[in-house]
Amino acid sequence: MTLRPVETWMTDMDGVLVHEEVPIPGATEFIDRLKASGRRFLVLTNNSIFTPRDLRARLLGSGIDVPESAIWTSALATAQFLGDQRPGGTAYVVGEAGLTTALHDVGYVMTDRDPDYVVLGETRTYSFEAITKAIRLVAAGARFIATNPDPSGPSQQGMLPATGSVAALISTATGRSPYFIGKPNPLMMRSALNRIEAHSETTAMVGDRMDTDVVSGLEAGLQTCLVLTGSTRREDVERFPYRPTRVFDSVADLVDLV
Template sequence: MSVGFLIDMDGVIYRGGELIDGADRFINALLREQIPFIFLTNNSQRARRDVATKLQRMGIFVEEQHIFTCAMATARFLAQKKPNGTAYVIGEGGLLQALHRNGYSIVDHEPDFVVVGEGRTVTLDALEQAVRLIMNGAKLIATNLDPNCPTKNGTRPGCGATVAYLETVTGIKAFSVGKPSPIMMRAARKELGLLTSETVMVGDTMETDILGGAQMGYRTVLTLTGSTRREDLDHFAYAPDAIVESVAEMEDPLAFIRSRLPRGKSEDDTVRLTAMAR
């Protein structure tokens, strides 16, 4: 059985600094059975090495190649659209490092793009500068549109809140690369070398994880250890393929796929020649 997993982290593997029961056993099973997987995060603050270290300290022994951030997806997207470009950045180290690794220079005047990620030190001066640059022609890019971020001390504003400020002031809408954007969802699948029919998205948020997976034709698993409650599902026109109380129910990943998920649709893997000829 060819299969691989795209896995959200916060609310699926851990909550705050606490490992969710069974998460380590689920990931250990994937490693033991050599099932490809990658963690997806809409948090652009940390570099992938930092994220891997955080997981290792919680008992999830993964490597850098198991991490895919919205900062990485954003930097790769920009490098494809305008190689060796320039950016004014509101964000932190993970986003800055990703842009540098993809050939971008960070500037504070006449940038090609204003790129917004998470930041705990956003200032009014930085926002005013971003407004001026956008009004002078810089394109507004968001690593994600999540309005808030859960922390051990409660909820704080997320990247989407900063972006909304800039959109309101300038009247210009941002282009977002993070989940549920097909750009990030497709790039993560390609990192693993999977086909659409072989890809399973596991997440706790209907508006990002499950929506992104559904739009791409991936099979989806919603875990109830995060932001979505079972009664919330009535508000959505789409639904996950399976619902679990936690990933502890997925400790035998292949048995779970066989018993709880529909078969992957191989017709989603390629464009049929007959369809192209119409």
């Protein structure tokens, strides 16, 4: 399968551009080529901990210069969704600055008194007290939203529980499942397309995971490029009932396609 002409690009961050703080070979050249070409692009991440400004600084520290405006997070997508659904609403938030800042920016008030929503995001400091409060509010009728379904995330010390694992805890206690906003929900991709006024038929999604990046791109009507520098190995691809448009060893192989 070959790529149709691509006018706009979307790429995952972890596993495609960086491993933690270490740049993946070719990532700097890929981003530089995108900027030089004038093509619109977005770096997407399910991580809701950091603001786009924080993420820009982290990438810059790895030698990858991505404009703040070209970073789209599950926190931003969640805030946009809630702002559209219930403008000027209230939320009890379990998360960090990336999520609370995004919600404040769309006019939301943070409260634990009869909130419209309980919003669960990623944090490195989940507390039993905060989770218990979330459980009680969801049980009392607050609508349950989670930024993404990722069950675990990487760290330099090893695997960490992520949003999906804590969401499962709250769901088990309350019998209420959350609505997940981030990948693989194609809503994340659609909001990103709208952000840069892109058309799905001329946009490609670059990712390292079949179960998030590729399937969400596929369901949103994008071409999909799987790179083998992250979670999915080449031999894993055939296990899935869907396929990416193309498979590449790394993002370095995409530089000449921009």
